[in-house]
Amino acid sequence: MDTELQEIVDKAINEIGKATGEHQLNLLKSKYLGKKSTLNSLMKKIGSLPEEERPQFGQKVNKAKNQIEKSLTLQTEKIKEKKYEAAVSKDALDITMPGRSHCYGSLHPITKVWRELEDIFMSLGFEIAEGNDIEDEFHNFDALNTPPDHPARELSDTFYIKDDVLLRTQTSTVQVRVMQNYKPPFKIISPGRCYRNDNDASHSPAFHQVEALVVDMGITFADLRDILNIFVKKMFGSQIESRIRPHFFPFTEPSAEIDILCVNCEGKGCRICKNSGWLEMGGAGMVDPNVFDQVGIDSEKYTGYAFGLGIDRISMLKYNIPDMRLLFENDIRFLQQFK
């Protein structure tokens, strides 16, 4: 009896182990466990056995059944796993082929720097003011303490539309309009396009500037020095120092020019900084009391600073662009480099 059962189990396990498909397994299941199986007919014999042998007999047959069932389950899983592996290996891709991409364009390098400037100054609490490109002489010159006989008013430097209407030569015009139309305190920048009659590798007749103006009670030269320092480090990196030198602008007093450590050589001297280690970045100063007088702000009560920076120049430095003309040529091979 025991050997008979063992033989059935061995044979079943052997055949199940060789099965490769689910259908095959179903056939084997009915062969060994079905109604017509040897085990089932053995089980039927239980009635003819003496009472005391029945439990033991039953247990043995059930054990054999369980062994076969376990083997069936195991094999089912094996087949499933194989099927899965085959499917996965069939689906394998060449992962080095390029992905389906959406093609992006890009912003112009001037716009990129323009936005970066706006973002830095907005994070420092500045508002952005817009103004006209075409301005009158008052806002471009008179209000900015530039008297009629000043050389800056020469026709050769300034594009004129009419006798007293011109293309602004600096974004300081926006300062004047803001001071005329609003009440202090002010903390603004005005990025925009300016025009000067000049055209070569480092000058464009249309160029871009950002102007800053801060007016409040108790604004000092130290505040100006601070903001320039903070801006330069945020824009070019914490290693880039800045310095200011005395200079002259009609609308600020004291006036200064801003230098930054050469972003290329960091002060060692190179072609870009003409071996000086420093690059000229723009002009700055404390708002001249005459300017306040022109727009009706009490210069005893309020003080302020202003500075201007060249956006195109920062863009050229940042992206290592050697010639200003490249900025306005709009060659697609140039534009594609700023994705």
Next chain:
Amino acid sequence: MNISYNWLKEYIDIKVSPQKLIDVMTFGGIEIEAVEEIGKELRQFQVAEITETKPHPNADKLTLCKVNNGEEEIQVVCGAPNCLAGKKVVLAPIGSQLGEFKIKRVKLGGEESQGMLCSEKEIGISENHEGIMILPDSAKIGKDLATQLGLNDVRYEAEITPNRPDLLGIIGIARDLSALLNTPIHLPKADPTPDNNSIEKILTLENNDAKRCPRYVARVIKGVKIASSPAWLQKRLRSIGMRPINNVVDITNFVMMEYGHPLHAFDYDKVAGKKIIVRRAQKKESFTALDENNYQLCEDDLVIADTEKAMALAGIIGGTTSHITTETSNIVLEAANFHYAGIRRTGSRYKIFTDSAYRFERNLSSTTCELVSKRAADLILDIAGGKMASGSLDSYPAPQPATIVKLRPSRVYKLLTIQINKEQIKKYLEALGLRQIASEEDRLDFEIPDYRNDLTREIDLIEEIIRLHGYNNVKTFHKPQNIMDRYRFNALRRVQDIAVNNGFFEIINWSFGDPDDLDRLQLPKDDPRCRIVPIKNPLGYSFSIMRSTLIPQLLKTALYNINHNHFDLKLFEMNKVFFSQEDSKLAKEEQHFSALLCGSALHKSWYQKSRQVDFYDAKGLAEEILNSLGITQPEWKKSEDSYYQPGQAASIFLQSKKIGAIGKLDAKIAEKFELEIPIFLVEINLEKILNIYRPQPPQFQTIPKFPVVQRDISIILSSHYSWEDLKREILQIDSKNIKEINLFDEYKGKNIENGKRSLSFTITLSSLTKTLTDQYVNNLIKKIILRLENKFSAQMR
């Protein structure tokens, strides 16, 4: 923390209304979370007098009462045995509400009853239901019951910040209000009279953990009579939501709520060895608390024990072995202080949250123990009687020294920018119970009262000054400047970003234009773009005007790149254009967006075929940009611009104003710019859009709970009809449930008659209120088809 308006009035004279007091507390730093009017439900009942009674003719147990309600005499049928003529009683008039039950005019056993006389239980003020409530003879007929019983009150639920344990008592709140309202505070008497027996002869105290129990004050009162508390005491407890139990327990609770300092009373006769021991629990020491749970304590727990057993979990909860019962006649009164950290550990270990633990956890003052002990003893002698042994047992090994804080007035101005002088500073702080003990040039020294242990530094005093001065009395110096138009700023950036995301490269050209370019575009003389601004001293003729359109330079840039063998171009410029104005010497300056497309739209790749750009690429960009500005339904009209190829160009309108155009550059114009391949253009006048249209932020719409249904329809119809015509017609049929109509195929050519085209589209349906049935959808589709057949002579495919 619950606060009663009437209770507060015991200590300070409040002249403001209960409503106004909310503001005073809120802006003084006591946040009021809820307000409840107490006694409101009792206002519907009236004081009435029974003037006459006679037996009910048809019911033995009922009585007919004549009742005077102050206005008239009415008849009420009453079943209570104690309804006697001459008694002042509580009348629930017709229309009043007793729980679920509304009083109506009814007939009881054939006799009319115009109201109901009530028991205390029926009106919800006690469990007493033995008979109707009898009011004192002095009660005024016609008065509402709440007023009669003095139960009108307002309960505030306050959120007390963790730094202010002193506010966890009504007196603490009163102290702050006294400072905020500038009115004196009167503290209650706490002066119990002892007898001649010294406490030392009858009780001993042993404090084994001075760190965890910095102070323990015990008093003994013998011969008290445990009973219900007097009405005033019950009323006070109820007014803050506490349930009265018996006089001694109620007094300990009352004093806890009064001073914010918990107390406990033990039954003296159950204290074994007549000794109070403050000690740590033994490991696994068993303790059955008043919440009827048994706890296995650990060595970190502090207990109040006698010589045999733990009687209380210190500062948290009493035990069942020694608590006050109706049999109690001698009591030990505990007023102690326990270290907050230990209370917190034990409380959270066994998850026991009591009013007592809540207060000790917040670091109370040890000084107050003496005061509350006397106050409670005084009340017990008054209310429960008995005699107090003289003296107290007081374990206070390290008395809390008074805190001194130095304040520089200059620092106050510097931080708060309020102009107040030394005198005012002194006034504010002394109102809070601080005492100025020294003064120098820029220095005031204050002694801090024991109950304000949150005040330890100069900055803490500055906070108190501004709290009393009023946070909103600090001047503001700045107003927002609105120089910047943030919407415009973001909109302009968004337009650029959308173009970039669609594969376009930004170009930047000078603002100078060539006057001949306007002729090349064949602009009619009255076109606004011909209102040019010439430059007096230009760089040259071809740079002699300020540009009025971005298109010519866009075309020239394309040509430049095509000449360098780059044919697939997607370029845009967003910049200013200029127009002369008659009424101003300055020009009109407008921000425009223009884009150019030529060559292939899709690059040839392993996953897609190359395709040349067409009209719909241009339209797609325009749609996306307008969409990003909140314009989802612009009007598209056939273009009349001179430089576009007729039939492949459209003008864009918003609120019947032209805001842009798209289209294919006419071949004849292209030739003038030396361009030989098809060029498509997009022009948007951003200035116009920003001037006339600022979208509201999107408002959330309920997400439909019911599934969407989609059906495809294919039809053939004359090319004469536009997609827009078709769509509008379909939407008209059921604009509520048709959510979307998506065109997925257009076909002309083989098998389709000349001049006709086939259109295939998906209709998406969904309803906010129901699942759309098959029948409904089928009918709707039938209707749509019928309409298309009739209107457009469409044939189904």
